[in-house]
Amino acid sequence: MATLPDQTNHQALLDNRTILVIDDEEPIRRLLTYLLQSHGYLVEGAGDAREARQKLGDQPFALMLCDVNMPGESGMDLVRHALAEHKHTAAIMVTGLDSSVLANAALEVGAFGYIVKPFESNEVLIDVANALRRRRLEIENSLHRENLEDIVRTRTLALQQALDWLKHTEKELRLSREETIQRLAMAAEFRDSSTAQHIQRMSHYCELLARKAGLPPERCDLIRTASPMHDIGKIGTPDHVLLKPGRFTDEEFGVIAQHAEIGYRILSGSDSELLKVAATIAYTHHEHYDGTGYPRGLKGEAIPIEGRIVAIADAFDALTTQRVYKPAFGLSHAIELMLKHRGTHFDPELLDIFVASIDEVARIHNQYADLVNPNPTTDEP
Ligand SMILES: [Fe+2]
Structure with a gap:
């Protein structure tokens, strides 16, 4: 990517009045040099293309007046090379041949003008002034475009940085919210059996079951x-x-x-979708599918699906975890026991989905296995 010249360099570029006169005929060079110098231009001369290339490499020229027919490299080839290499140098061809074919060829290689010898002084001065004006406009346009591109680049970068920052902040916020919830939940359960691993297993069983039951991803994430x-x-x-x-x-x-209702009272009344789901879960996770649960004795699909999902995940984790009064049951044994309550305690369809997902359930169970034996527990109804 081209680096923009600073403001001083811009002005120097625009104010450049240095002209390179290339002609193998010394009198023509001298004549043009005199004419241009007497009108305030700085002029250098070159007798052939080789010398011209060297001078073009030594300093920036605003314009080159170039003879077409010279010994060695032709003026046309030199101009083609010079315009490609030195993008801020303009060119005018000077020739003894008044040919429209040659004139067109000169314009095609990028020359701004075509002067036929013998020429009038005014003709040269007008063509030079026009070529320099056109060069100035092209440079200004190019600088303006580069400036715009630079502004777009800078703003795009700033936008990208803002987006990255926002994503980072959003992720931090989400992680911190989840961690706060988990730690609050642990604080609430600290007095009995619960461990950090229990919280992790529970939430991942719930997410798995919600996903397998076909709930939308955002809902699964909320439930988790x-x-x-x-x-x-x-x-x-x-x-x-x-x-x-x-x-x-x-x-x-x-x-x-009463913990179901107390949990509901703690969590309800918020506008947050997360807390609304949490309140629903707290209120309904001890309801039974046949209506024999608590606190309201809800039945079947009157129990929100979140409550029916947590009921399965909670019971499964309790059965497969060691407590002071019982060993940890194997996964198959736990499933066997739960199937006895299919359609009474548990939603039959959800339980079937959970059972069918036993491989993934086992992966969660192993991934978040308790590190030490849990503390003594009570037997929650
Ligand atoms: Fe409970």
Whole structure:
């Protein structure tokens, strides 16, 4: 990519009045040099193409007046070369032959004019002035275009950086939101059996089941993120109930069962889609498909699908995890036990989908296996 000259260089480029006169006839060179110098131009002369190439390489010329027929390389070839190599140099051909074919050839190689010898002084001066004006316009256009391209480049880069920053921030925000949720969920469950791995397994089982059930990807992601909060209502369960070893009395069962409603009260009322899903899950994850669950005894598809999904994932994780009062059941045994409650506790179709996905379920189970034996637990109803 060409680097733009700075403002000073621009002006120097536009103000350049240096002209290279190339002609093998010395009197013509002298005549042109005198004429142009007497009108304020800086002039250098060259007797052939080789000398001209050397001078063109030594300094920038605004214009070259070039003879067509010279010994060695022709003026036409020299101009073709010079215009390709020195993009800010203009050219006018000077020749003894008044030929329209030659004139056209000169214009085709990029010359701005064609002067036939013998010439009038005014004719030369007018052609030179015109060629320099045209050169100036072309340079200004080119600089303007480059300037515009540079502005577009700069703004595109700034936009790209802003987008990258936004993506980074969005990712940070999402990760921090998920981590906050997981840590809050762990804090709520810290008093009983839950571990970080339980939270991870639960949310991934839920996401897997939601995906296999054909829910849209955004919904699956919401369920994965919201499901760790399913038991957040246990914050409101007194220790003497939550931590009680052994079975619950009916009264204690009633107290612990309140965690679904407490969780709902904590999470509901938000405009956030995530918290709405989390509230639904907290409220409905202990409902049973046949209507025998709690807190509202909802039945069948009246139970939101998020609640039916979490019910399966939660039960499966409880069965396959070691607790103080029971060993971890193998995956097949756990599935066998759950199938006994197909259509009563669990949504039959969702349970079938979960069972059919057992290979992926097992991968999640192994990936987020508990690192140490969990703490003593209560037997949540
Ligand atoms: Fe629960």
